[in-house]
Amino acid sequence: MNDICIDIDFHQLYKHGQRIGGDVFLLDRAEGSNIITATLSDGLGSGVKANVLASLTTHMANKLSFSPIDLDHSAAIIMDTLPVDSEKGISYSTFTMAKIVFSNDKSFINVGLIEYDNPDSLRFSGSEPISWEKASTVLNRKSAVKREVIYSSEFSMKVGDRLIYFSDGVAQAGVSLGSLRDMGRKPNVYGGGAHMPHQQQRIKKETPAVGAMGWGEDKVREFVADTIRRQPEISSRQLSRAIVTQAYKYDKYKANDDITCVVVYVRKPRRTLIVTGAPRSRESDKKLGEIIRNYKGRVIVCGGTTAKIVARELGKDVKADRSPSGSLPPASIIEGIDLVTEGMLTLTAVADRLAKKVMLSDMPEDPAKRFINMLRETDQVEFVVGTKINDDTDDPATAAKIGVRFPLIDQMARAMERNYLKEVEVHYL
Numbered sequence: 001m002n003d004i005c006i007d008i009d010f011h012q013l014y015k016h017g018q019r020i021g022g023d024v025f026l027l028d029r030a031e032g033s034n035i036i037t038a039t040l041s042d043g044l045g046s047g048v049k050a051n052v053l054a055s056l057t058t059h060m061a062n063k064l065s066f067s068p069i070d071l072d073h074s075a076a077i078i079m080d081t082l083p084v085d086s087e088k089g090i091s092y093s094t095f096t097m098a099k100i101v102f103s104n105d106k107s108f109i110n111v112g113l114i115e116y117d118n119p120d121s122l123r124f125s126g127s128e129p130i131s132w133e134k135a136s137t138v139l140n141r142k143s144a145v146k147r148e149v150i151y152s153s154e155f156s157m158k159v160g161d162r163l164i165y166f167s168d169g170v171a172q173a174g175v176s177l178g179s180l181r182d183m184g185r186k187p188n189v190y191g192g193g194a195h196m197p198h199q200q201q202r203i204k205k206e207t208p209a210v211g212a213m214g215w216g217e218d219k220v221r222e223f224v225a226d227t228i229r230r231q232p233e234i235s236s237r238q239l240s241r242a243i244v245t246q247a248y249k250y251d252k253y254k255a256n257d258d259i260t261c262v263v264v265y266v267r268k269p270r271r272t273l274i275v276t277g278a279p280r281s282r283e284s285d286k287k288l289g290e291i292i293r294n295y296k297g298r299v300i301v302c303g304g305t306t307a308k309i310v311a312r313e314l315g316k317d318v319k320a321d322r323s324p325s326g327s328l329p330p331a332s333i334i335e336g337i338d339l340v341t342e343g344m345l346t347l348t349a350v351a352d353r354l355a356k357k358v359m360l361s362d363m364p365e366d367p368a369k370r371f372i373n374m375l376r377e378t379d380q381v382e383f384v385v386g387t388k389i390n391d392d393t394d395d396p397a398t399a400a401k402i403g404v405r406f407p408l409i410d411q412m413a414r415a416m417e418r419n420y421l422k423e424v425e426v427h428y429l
Helices: 047-065 071-081 197-202 217-230 236-250 282-294 304-314 344-356 367-376 396-420
Strands: 005-013 023-029 035-043 093-102 109-116 122-125 128-130 135-139 148-156 161-166 259-267 271-276 298-302 339-341 380-385 423-428
Touching: 005 023, 005 035, 005 236, 023 047, 023 259, 035 047, 035 259, 047 071, 047 093, 071 093, 071 109, 071 135, 071 148, 093 161, 093 259, 109 161, 122 217, 128 217, 161 217, 161 236, 217 236, 236 259, 271 282, 271 304, 282 304, 298 304, 298 367, 339 367, 344 367, 344 396, 367 396, 380 396, 396 423
Parallel strands: 271 298, 271 380, 298 339, 380 423
Antiparallel strands: 005 259, 023 035, 035 093, 093 109, 109 148, 122 128, 122 161, 135 148, 161 259
């Protein structure tokens, strides 16, 4: 596995009162390719209609990104396809599209970025903001009443670099949107100087008052720089959550619009080892113990028999874990191991939720959620799968469980690679 990873994640809150988001984020990597596309679209308005239009935009951008057509032409095709609102004369959705192309060892990472009517993207090298040149293309759609411009740029990324982009719900957090969406892309549309009187009294001291036009891109940039200075290795998932949470605070915990933030971060990988199933022989038990002791990363152990073997080889005890378990068997504790769960039922729940891309906020508090939470914070996942079959048992259920485990691990690996772009290796012992 590589010593460099591309960490891409996002966080999102729906507009207050809505059960479906008008912002849509789509992350994809064509199987066998070194191309990743990450597209954020903001549909006009909110709810189902906005979601349908934003979904159409992201899926079009995704398909076109993997085609031979250059990004500028792809963006023009999207704009020609999108309808224009008959009353407001503006496009039914906006978008930011990043096409990331990289070499096998990730020593070369190139980003092509297309932006249409979303707030300006941000770039950082460590905690220092980066400015860069963008080319502009003016559209001439007869049905549009305002000047429509697509901005395109291309740049490389190295370890420590971040690309951050977000919807209006972040930049305009803190004010009721009203007609702000209709104002279009103007140099000073975000961030006014005057503070709103009702905010001066209600916002806590640690949350500075927003400008008359909302939080604003400049203030978001300052917030990100300060967050990275305090937490230099903050992950994309944690940083996107921090940005969205801050916007939510400015909205007084009732989101005025869908709030979505995407972060792309090039860094050293974080690793997790998943151990499940008894190894084939006692000699293999010892090898498993050595693998775990020498592993540089988090370790998850699945299965009661596996836990006993690991504890014995490490010279530790298996203890009860009092954490919530929901409908799944409870977890256990082994000193030095990050998570110890029951085997097949928990693995099945994890595989199912990974395949369906269930959000952590929608999961019950159980060992499978803890399992997936660790995987979301990981870049490279290694499985060590035991292959022992007890010759002394005539119980067909035992053999069936062993047979089921292998395709289950394969399902988990494919879901992590496809849905979350994790690097996965499986080893048998």
